[in-house]
Amino acid sequence: MQRRPLGRSGLSTAPLIFGGNVFGWTADEATSHRLLDAFVDGGFNAVDTADVYSAWVPGHQGGESESVIGRWLKARGWRDDVLILTKVAMWPKQPGLSAGNIEAAVEGSLTRLQTDHIDLYQSHQDDAATPIDETLEAFGRLVKAGKVRAIGASNFTPARLSDSLAVSAAKGLPRYETIQPKFNLYDRDQVEGELATLTQAEGVGVIPFYGLAAGFLTGKYRTDADLEGRARAPTIKRDYMNDKGVRVLAALDKAAQATGATPAQIALAWIMAHPAVTAPIASATSVAQLQDLMGAARLSLPAEVMADLNAAGRD
Numbered sequence: 001m002q003r004r005p006l007g008r009s010g011l012s013t014a015p016l017i018f019g020g021n022v023f024g025w026t027a028d029e030a031t032s033h034r035l036l037d038a039f040v041d042g043g044f045n046a047v048d049t050a051d052v053y054s055a056w057v058p059g060h061q062g063g064e065s066e067s068v069i070g071r072w073l074k075a076r077g078w079r080d081d082v083l084i085l086t087k088v089a090m091w092p093k094q095p096g097l098s099a100g101n102i103e104a105a106v107e108g109s110l111t112r113l114q115t116d117h118i119d120l121y122q123s124h125q126d127d128a129a130t131p132i133d134e135t136l137e138a139f140g141r142l143v144k145a146g147k148v149r150a151i152g153a154s155n156f157t158p159a160r161l162s163d164s165l166a167v168s169a170a171k172g173l174p175r176y177e178t179i180q181p182k183f184n185l186y187d188r189d190q191v192e193g194e195l196a197t198l199t200q201a202e203g204v205g206v207i208p209f210y211g212l213a214a215g216f217l218t219g220k221y222r223t224d225a226d227l228e229g230r231a232r233a234p235t236i237k238r239d240y241m242n243d244k245g246v247r248v249l250a251a252l253d254k255a256a257q258a259t260g261a262t263p264a265q266i267a268l269a270w271i272m273a274h275p276a277v278t279a280p281i282a283s284a285t286s287v288a289q290l291q292d293l294m295g296a297a298r299l300s301l302p303a304e305v306m307a308d309l310n311a312a313g314r315d
């Protein structure tokens with residue numbers, strides 16, 4: 001399968017990255033391992049997680065997702081065939097991007113992941129209280145020690161990403177090779193505009209999360225009744241059950257009729273075709289869902305379908 005470069009890191013990913021927040025949350029461990037097997041069997045290679053996943057679930061501490069991945073890596077012995085992307089800064093137990101926190105957090109992630117290196121270690125969110133130099137110097141030490149191959153950022157404003165790139169260049173430190181923003185057919189503003197201009201000029205990879213808007217873009221949530229008892233219900237109801245959501249789903253339905261593909265495949269293929277994007281991150285909770293999503297990588301959307309979708313998701 002065709003690979004896309006993660007910035008200038010030398011690492012590259014298949015056109016879809018698996019979102020690991022579901023491991024140990026909405027996908028139990030056995031299902032998670034089956035999902036990871038199916039993903040690798042399908043020719044894909046990159047898995048995204050974070051130390052904090054899934055601390056928001058009652059009874060969870062955080063670290064559950066990394067631990068599930070770690071046991072899978074150990075059982076399969078596939079470490080060199082996959083890229084492990086994880087993050088630091090958002091775990092209430094280990095918050096922020098201070099040097100001390102990064103140094104402690106990386107050891108926890110390596111232990112849970114049962115590996116000696118992280119392929120892409122990402123700042124999960126900005127930390128205005130820590131000088132940029134301190135954070136990048138800490139990451140630089142991890143890269144030198146071989147514990148981290150490359151670094152990325154998530155949820156940074158274009159201005160702060162730009163400042164960080166400038167510090168890296170001035171001080172000869174590793175730079176953020178990727179940015180992970182929220183981006184999908186519905187949520188467009190974080191990428192289109194300033195961030196797209198900056199990342200294209202600087203050769204920074206864009207690996208957006210929420211490719212399916214938490215499942216809304218699969219078309220399975222259209223009424224309040226569809227949300228009953230669903231783990232994603234509060235997010236979907238708050239953010240997507242509105243006039244714009246109806247418009248986007250109508251465009252997806254039309255595109256599905258025109259192409260014979262599913263709404264989920266179309267939603268992801270639209271992101272994959274976006275000039276600003278390297279590869280979207282999306283999750284699945286069953287192998288059937290995942291097979292559906294992986295089909296997006298083989299889908300090429302006709303220009304008139306792309307134009308319709310572009311128009312529907314505009315505010």
Ligand SMILES: NC(=O)c1ccc[n+]([C@@H]2O[C@H](COP(=O)([O-])OP(=O)(O)OC[C@H]3O[C@@H](n4cnc5c(N)ncnc54)[C@H](OP(=O)(O)O)[C@@H]3O)[C@@H](O)[C@H]2O)c1
Pocket residue numbers: 018019020021022026048049124154155180208209210211212213214215216218220231232264281282283284285286288289290292293
């Ligand atoms: N950097 C950040 O701040 C940040 C924030 C959020 C997420 N992320 C990353 O992005 C990843 C993706 O986000 P996400 O998992 O929240 O949302 P998502 O990928 O937009 O939505 C995926 C969910 O949609 C449902 N789904 C997937 N395929 C389907 C199909 N074919 N048919 C029907 N339903 C389907 C599944 O949920 P159900 O089966 O439960 O319906 C699945 O868990 C995360 O795993 C994480 O790695 C990063």
